[in-house]
Amino acid sequence: MKGSALRSYPRLFKHTAAIAGLGKKFNYERLEWLGDAYLELISSSLIHQTFTQLRAGPCSQLRERLIRNITLAEYFRHYGMDRWARLPDNFGDNKGAGRGRSKDKDLLKTQADMFEAYVAAVILSDPREGLTKVVEWLKALWGRTLKEDIQKAEAARKRQETQPTEAEATDGSAKQRLSVKIVTKGVTIDYKDLPGEKKDKNLGLPLYTVGAYLTGYGEVGRLLAVGTALSKKEAGQKAAEAALQNKRLMQAYEEKKKQYMQAKDENAFVSRLWG
Secondary structure (H helix, E strand, O other), rough: HHHHHHOOOOOEOOOOOOOOOEEEEEHOOHHHHHHHHHHHHHHHHHHHHHHHOOOHHHHHHHHHHHHHHHHHHHHHOOOOHHHEEEEEEHHOOOOOOOOOOOOOOOOOHHHHHHHHHHHHHHHHOOOOOOHHHEEEEHHHHOOOOHHHHHHHHHHHHHHHHHHEEEEEHHHHHHHHHHHHHHOOOOEEEEEEOOOOOOOOOOOEEEEEEEEEEEEOOEEEEEEEEEEEEHHHHHHHHHHHHHHHHHHHHHHHHHHHHHHHHHHHHHHHHHHHHHH
């Protein structure tokens, strides 16, 4: 990319003050202005695509890390662009990192500006594929800069994918609580669809009805409660929750479970005693 850009813009890395008699028309400043716009647009797009769960504020902070002067100047030196830079003598060694001089003489800012100019030159020197090449190059370059942030975002995304939805989490919790309260060996709770043609009065969508049936403690298919919702899973959750809210019902089956566990312990004791 560098070769075609330099051929198209031979004064790409030449500072105004270092080119006597040519003026601003032949230096990097117009390209820097365009490259700055490209960098902001490309970095914004890549951050938007990569950090899909991040709010606008933190996205802006990430973008600032990618396009601030200190970062761009580091890229400039990393790719050896300082060898091509033609700067005035009072800048000193142009391989340095800059020491915070005034705006016109700040080496770090000038290196960052020249990097922006290079980005624009590459794009303009190849109208058909220049932009695509620059996007792929910057994507890899910025990927190294934001490596830890990308890894954290990916880990968060995977955690979110493995977590159940709010309705599913509630569903599992209600059924589990009901099971812990009254289920023991030989006792089961089945959730079965019930016929019905009800519709949600606000949405006009069909409603599902599910019943929670207990088998055990000498009973077969005892209906504990019924739940109705827009999905079968949510209806099952509501049935379990309704059963849990029936305190008299829960007390009765908790007592049966307690008696069963006591009898089981007594039988085990007798077996050990006479074994």
